[in-house]
Amino acid sequence: MHSDRPACRCVICHDYGDRHEAGRLDVRTVEQVHEHGWSVVMVPADDEGPAFAYTIGLWHSHGSPELAMFGLDVRTMQAMLNIIGHQVAAGASLAAGQERHDVAKGYPVVLKDADLRWYRTFFGRAIAFYRRPPFPVLEVVWPDGDGFFLWQSESDERYRQSQPQLWLTPAQHPAGVWTALADS
Template sequence: MSDVMGKVEDDIKKHGWHVLSVFSKDAPSFSYSIGFTETLDHPEIIMSGLDTSLMHSLINDIGQLIRNGQRFTNNQLSEEVIKGYPVKFSKISELNKEEYLRAAVSIYSIEKFDALQCIWPDKEGKFQEESNTAQEVLS
């Protein structure tokens, strides 16, 4: 674990953040940022249920949007993250923050950062309110 945390800290210093992906057989995989709090004064971002390489890329894109002045807040919709589809940002619960963002918790402590989930819509453009087999909702 110390090698992973060393890489996280190096990436934050070098790039401003690190994207960590967690693979799961029993639930949707997820990816999240570590470093938005420190370098961009912005809540960390987590995504669930897409291909991890796609989520990694989307979180990096979100980081660039933030770096360029965009701010994301609870219940905000944005059409700038996935072209042609809106996404919704939702504040995740403290319990889920502790459960899912463990590396960020170990760097910041749970009280010192906020996190938003970037929720993607279904094919009809509707946002789910609860978890399903494709995406966990952590609010």
């Protein structure tokens, strides 16, 4: 279907012989990918760390990188990821470094490549869907209230802890909640 990328090895495109063993959530993901082109996995905040959300199916359905967001309310992130998903379905292409002004009211977001070494920490259900990396993931990074991003020295310290910097390897990432999750 998408000749410019490797053959899709997801559970929809390839029968691994274990579909009858799929859990309820995995079946729901497949149904949503069939119906909408993607699904959004929402992981609420807990004692281990802030909330995050990510897509499954954009790579399968549209040849577009999957998307991930961190540190906001899961419903807010779901809505923002769905906005971008609808744009992809309408033909928009996504790339690392891209700044988008049509996702968060009044603020831009920036797309950044996620390093493969973070995948097992955050994207387990996507790995189960695709059966293995590589599938590209872009982190959707939102700015602080003053419009500064994580990599800008003017950004607030508390804000810098709200999102990981997945474009860095876990070894390069500043120590904190995100590296603690990667180590566990």
